[in-house]
Amino acid sequence: MVGIQVQEVMTDKFQKVDINAPLSEAIGIFEKEDPDLILVFDGNLYKGVLTQDLIIRSHLKWDPTKAKVRDVYKPAPVIKPDEDLSKAAKLMIEVDLRSLPVGESKAEIIGVINDMAVLEKVAETDFGKRKVEEFMTKDVVTLKPDDTVAKALATMRDHAISRIPIVDEEGKLEGLITLHDLIVRFIKPRFRAKAGELAGEKIPPFSMPLRDVMIRGVITILPDARVREAIATMRDNDIDGLVVVNENNRVVGILTVKDLLLPISKMTEKEARFYLQLGGDASLLSDFTRERIIEDIKRFVDGYEDLLGQEGIIYLHIRRFPEKFRGVHLYQARMRVVTDRGVFVATGETWGAIQAVHDALRAIERQLLQKAELEKDTRYAKRFLEKLGLS
Numbered sequence: 001m002v003g004i005q006v007q008e009v010m011t012d013k014f015q016k017v018d019i020n021a022p023l024s025e026a027i028g029i030f031e032k033e034d035p036d037l038i039l040v041f042d043g044n045l046y047k048g049v050l051t052q053d054l055i056i057r058s059h060l061k062w063d064p065t066k067a068k069v070r071d072v073y074k075p076a077p078v079i080k081p082d083e084d085l086s087k088a089a090k091l092m093i094e095v096d097l098r099s100l101p102v103g104e105s106k107a108e109i110i111g112v113i114n115d116m117a118v119l120e121k122v123a124e125t126d127f128g129k130r131k132v133e134e135f136m137t138k139d140v141v142t143l144k145p146d147d148t149v150a151k152a153l154a155t156m157r158d159h160a161i162s163r164i165p166i167v168d169e170e171g172k173l174e175g176l177i178t179l180h181d182l183i184v185r186f187i188k189p190r191f192r193a194k195a196g197e198l199a200g201e202k203i204p205p206f207s208m209p210l211r212d213v214m215i216r217g218v219i220t221i222l223p224d225a226r227v228r229e230a231i232a233t234m235r236d237n238d239i240d241g242l243v244v245v246n247e248n249n250r251v252v253g254i255l256t257v258k259d260l261l262l263p264i265s266k267m268t269e270k271e272a273r274f275y276l277q278l279g280g281d282a283s284l285l286s287d288f289t290r291e292r293i294i295e296d297i298k299r300f301v302d303g304y305e306d307l308l309g310q311e312g313i314i315y316l317h318i319r320r321f322p323e324k325f326r327g328v329h330l331y332q333a334r335m336r337v338v339t340d341r342g343v344f345v346a347t348g349e350t351w352g353a354i355q356a357v358h359d360a361l362r363a364i365e366r367q368l369l370q371k372a373e374l375e376k377d378t379r380y381a382k383r384f385l386e387k388l389g390l391s
Contacts (some may be wrong), residue, residue: 175214
């Protein structure tokens with residue numbers, strides 16, 4: 001445990017909106033007040049949260065001039081004011097939110113707590129003196145300036161990431177692209193064009209090279225910088241991630257808010273080594289399906305603990321398509337397993353959410369067994385060959 005309670009760093013100032021209000025009302029609050037999130041209520045009862053990212057992505061599904069808050073909001077748990085900050089960090093990772101409502105119950109919301117408040121407070125301890133290289137992601141996916149927007153979007157989808165450094169042939173940093181920026185500039189306009197809002201306005205093509213759209217003057221940090229410095233840099237620039245470069249400006253890592261929340265979250269439960277983060281259409285799953293998926297992933301982690309490593313996060317993005325076969329929806333499960341042993345990415349797509357997750361798990365399993373075989377680990381050689389149908 002960190003030994004610091006949520007109520008010590010929460011704020012009692014927050015924005016709220018009714019679940020039946022038009023989405024335009026929430027958009028107005030974001031434009032005027034610029035909060036991290038808006039709490040959604042049904043009368044006096046808290047129901048969930050609304051973020052700017054949820055609204056931006058909602059433009060791909062709904063006409064924002066007609067949609068209501070209930071079409072876009074996301075359910076999120078309430079954390080009690082006397083909980084430890086490590087519990088807040090754990091919940092933020094699990095539900096993929098940068099802020100959480102604080103209260104004794106859904107009928108007694110007294111404030112919100114955000115990730116930067118947690119990090120700044122914990123950084124006052126010895127945690128803040130540790131080096132960036134301890135927590136950064138070292139297996140960095142990069143692209144070149146001549147690569148296209150289409151390739152960037154495909155890469156982000158395949159690797160389940162939201163930012164990619166752009167580097168030259170020597171690996172030196174030239175720029176950065178983020179999923180948020182690409183959605184706003186390339187995907188959202190196409191949705192609006194279908195609704196007739198962009199008549200006569202040219203939409204930039206997906207074939208555009210990244211050098212023409214990337215962020216220049218990227219904010220960076222050195223691997224031997226202190227965590228305290230990294231947190232202050234992210235806070236001062238209102239960003240949730242930093243590109244880590246060496247003295248020669250070569251990219252050596254990525255440090256995000258989530259990377260720093262993870263070790264803090266593990267202070268609450270020593271036995272919790274892996275965290276599962278569900279996203280996408282996971283909220284549409286039945287309780288039975290969700291619990292079955294969680295249990296199946298837990299068994300998978302337990303079965304491959306010596307290959308997966310000591311700790312990590314499993315990002316699972318569920319997408320439900322409208323197509324049905326015998327009453328069962330078509331699902332896609334995109335899984336990204338980030339551990340101290342490496343990063344493993346896979347996708348499963350079939351009828352039924354549970355089966356789609358199983359297909360993704362089998363693909364991850366093949367990667368693990370192949371890695372063990374390539375490293376000449378004889379304990380897994382037989383199992384690897386069996387998976388390939390060669391024994």
